[in-house]
Amino acid sequence: MDEETQLQQIQLLKSTNDDHGGVIVELDDDHNPMDSTTFLSILRPSISHWKHLGKRGVWVKLPIHLVNLVETLVKEGFWYHHAEPKYLMLVHWIPESGSTIPANASHRVGVGALVVNEKREILVVQEKSGRYQGTGFWKFPTGVVDQGEDICVAAIREVKEETGVDSKFVEILAFSQSHKTFFEKSDLYFVCLMRPLSLDIQIQETEIEAAQWMPFDEYAAQPLIDKHELLKVIKDIYLAKVDKQYSGFTPISTRSDLSEEKTHLYVNVGDMKRCNSI
Amino acid sequence: MDEETQLQQIQLLKSTNDDHGGVIVELDDDHNPMDSTTFLSILRPSISHWKHLGKRGVWVKLPIHLVNLVETLVKEGFWYHHAEPKYLMLVHWIPESGSTIPANASHRVGVGALVVNEKREILVVQEKSGRYQGTGFWKFPTGVVDQGEDICVAAIREVKEETGVDSKFVEILAFSQSHKTFFEKSDLYFVCLMRPLSLDIQIQETEIEAAQWMPFDEYAAQPLIDKHELLKVIKDIYLAKVDKQYSGFTPISTRSDLSEEKTHLYVNVGDMKRCNSI
Structure with missing residues (x-):
């Protein structure tokens, strides 16, 4: 040099x-x-x-x-x-003209996992902190999707971390968007239906007070659910689902552009199969 | 004092x-x-x-x-x-114990808007910059959802800004998640079906080269679409939709918790109506 x-x-x-x-x-x-x-x-x-x-x-x-x-x-x-x-x-x-700098990340992403076994029992937990602490309310596991993490992977990870149960992702039943949940940022929250691959519960001592398999009707009969619009609709969607009357979105692997990069597209696969498109 | x-x-x-x-x-x-x-x-x-x-x-x-x-x-x-x-x-x-500070926003959120009129013509644009610049490819309008903005509102705003066309949100046909699209952040991209409320086109001079109503079959016949997996699936979903064989997610207004704060829950409303749950 x-x-x-x-x-x-x-x-x-x-x-x-x-x-x-x-x-x-x-x-x-x-x-x-x-x-x-x-x-x-x-x-x-x-x-x-x-x-x-x-x-x-x-x-x-x-x-x-x-x-x-x-x-x-x-x-x-x-x-x-x-x-x-x-x-x-x-x-x-640098230029005199207006900046076209893209905006920063605007949303945090969360998942809720409905893990239901063959006896129609749902996996529920009581948390050591958070809004339901001390209320006796049994909730399904929830958590945050990390940047770089697939929604369907995050749901499996959260269930495993909180309860020790292995599970398989089935579909997204619904999702919600809400605002100013954390300073100025918005939230997207995906409700995931899962099937258990194991039944033994091993709770995460730091965050979880208790966990159990609870008959779905008993979960649904908790008084808080009917007072909480979002949980009530989720319960109704699940009931429609088990009656085979409801289709959510399932991930299919695709390419987002002309590159080789794979991306997950969440689609109503049931409806698409009916018309033989995929 | x-x-x-x-x-x-x-x-x-x-x-x-x-x-x-x-x-x-x-x-x-x-x-x-x-x-x-x-x-x-x-x-x-x-x-x-x-x-x-x-x-x-x-x-x-x-x-x-x-x-x-x-x-x-x-x-x-x-x-x-x-x-x-x-x-x-x-x-x-402050404490000696591990931090439970919540993560930062991890995702940017985008929308793509399929605005289709009664003659089965789709609203398409050519952009002045971006990956399709100079290729002659006609694409549907796309844009970024701001923090604090509803997905269904952002889709209407982007269509209006780019083309001057007023539209009504119908449903989310599908969405994709991809990673590391912008430094370490992830992207969520929602494909929205819209109905036009006006037909006159007034393009945004700074970003848009041209815009037009194009027969859907002509849009779908563009060679780039079959080479681009994501656009191909979106085309197939739209075709299933017009044949009344496909249900996406529609927003319903609900409360996310016990507060009075309203949130949008995106649900397969068609399926829910069939079983009279909502």
Whole structure:
């Protein structure tokens, strides 16, 4: 490496192009600490360089140990895009025209799992905390879908974690959307029908007070259910389902675009099969 | 106000309790700038005070103009929870036991709108940018659901914005989930069937190159559709739908819990009506 190349590498931030005419600067978790004056002396010529190249959005992913550089970026016209525990993503828009920077993730996703065995018993739990704590109410297992996790996988994982029961995903019976459940964010909540693959219960001591197989009619007769519109409709949907009168959505594997990337499409497969389309 | 009360207010950060044994500190957008040394002299006794009270999570919402305080918070044991353009939310966990801080929003949500008129013509557009730019492919309108926005409202808004056509939401035909579409975040994409309430097209000049009503068979005959698994299945679902063989999910208004807060539950209403449950 000659002296000039080395100089170039020192003076400009290393970036990769994104698919929308912008650049991404990813500083690694093990990036050496840097004082803000040195950083500024590299940042400014880098922005000039990208501007000269006609670049639009500039993304900087900053690991939390480089928190001393956040203020420098904001003073140079960057704003916050999103954050995770270990990093902050900042963004800057170079052109004079309005920014077309895409919005941040807006929804948290949850699952509720109706695991019903052949004796029409439903798997229910009492939680150690949360809104039903101390009410004696038996609820079906619920939990949060992680980013990168399939809904149908999350439902199986939550049932296993809370009760030790292995299960198989059958279909999504319904889903709800609600708003401002967590600061400004919205929630999507998927009600999943599952079949058990094992019956022995082993509760998660930290979160679960008790778990059991309960006759569905006994679950449905709990007074709280008729007072709670969402739980009442879910109960009615399940009853329609066992009478073979209700179809939910089942995942089929497909490709979301012309790439090889697989995605799950949730479809009323029963209806599609009736007309021989899939 | 006597002198002692005043002193108390100066030395501790103003906080409100959350529902999980923690506290929230919200510094407003018009909060006076503060140097980090002063802030630290208030932050430390505040944390001691909350610890003494047995508090668990401490949330600090910091507007972007107070960016100079981010480093102070991180050095005192806070980490990033989430961020929006104008603020950063940091969090700290006081107890020795493991944190139960809830995860950040994990999903972006999109809609695709199949608006089909009585002559079985579908509303299609060509976009000025994006993956189909320059291919001549006619696609149905798509867009992003904002946080706080109902899916069924977003579909109507996107159709109106892109084409000027007023429409009515009918049902969700299917939805897909895919991962790592935008950094580490996942996507949920809802395919919505709509009925037009007006037919005149007025395109959005900034994003849309052209729009038209196209006979559905002509849309479906575009070579790209059979190469693109997701679009092919959506086409097949629509054909099953017009043959009255397919039921999707329709929103019904319900309450998500014992509060008065309304939420939309998306249900196979056709099947539920057949068994007189709703």
